[in-house]
Amino acid sequence: MHPEFTLHPQLEQDTCVVMELAVCRVLLMNDARYPWLILVPRFAGVREIYDLPADTQDVIWREVGHCGSRLMDLVKADKLNIGALGNLVPQLHIHVIARRQDDDAWPAPVWGRGEARPYTAPARQKRLEALRLILAR
Numbered sequence: 623m624h625p626e627f628t629l630h631p632q633l634e635q636d637t638c639v640v641m642e643l644a645v646c647r648v649l650l651m652n653d654a655r656y657p658w659l660i661l662v663p664r665f666a667g668v669r670e671i672y673d674l675p676a677d678t679q680d681v682i683w684r685e686v687g688h689c690g691s692r693l694m695d696l697v698k699a700d701k702l703n704i705g706a707l708g709n710l711v712p713q714l715h716i717h718v719i720a721r722r723q724d725d726d727a728w729p730a731p732v733w734g735r736g737e738a739r740p741y742t743a744p745a746r747q748k749r750l751e752a753l754r755l756i757l758a759r
Contacts, residue, residue: 626666630713633662636738638746640753645681646716648689648757653738654745656727657697657720659689659753668714671706686716692756693720703731 629647637649637660651658663674663682671679690702699720706716719732727735741749 627664628666629662630711630715632711633660633713633715638750640750641757643685643688643757645678646685648685648753650741650746650750650753651717652740652746654741655736655739656725656732657693657699657749658732659693659718660715661686661689661718662713662715665714669708669712670714673714682716686718689757690718690720692759693718693753696720696752696756697722707733 633649637651640648640650640659642648642664643661646661646663649660649662651660661682663678665674665678668674671682674682686704690704693699694702697720700723701721703719703721704716705719706714708714721728721732723729725732
């Protein structure tokens, strides 16, 4: 990890920190419509996964898989969506979204579908506690 690592301001604004894994910072997207994590490798100036050494890439994908499987178990979702778009936020970040057939956007992608519904403070705290518990295993 680079000591110069800072989170992009848009990610800072739209998320809250769940925890730190070996390589990635795990964030919760502040949109209660979808169980949505974002993993950000803690390296300064990285835009693409291929900009990192192969062994680091391997760790990132294991962390994505770990978070995805735990999130699916937690919310009993139907499908896991994983994406690293970066069109608006150039910092490398990987979306991990648990989808349900009855969610607001199904079966389309979640981007650009309606307005985000921020978590209430109690709901956010409850979701963070649950995530920290299952992701620590």
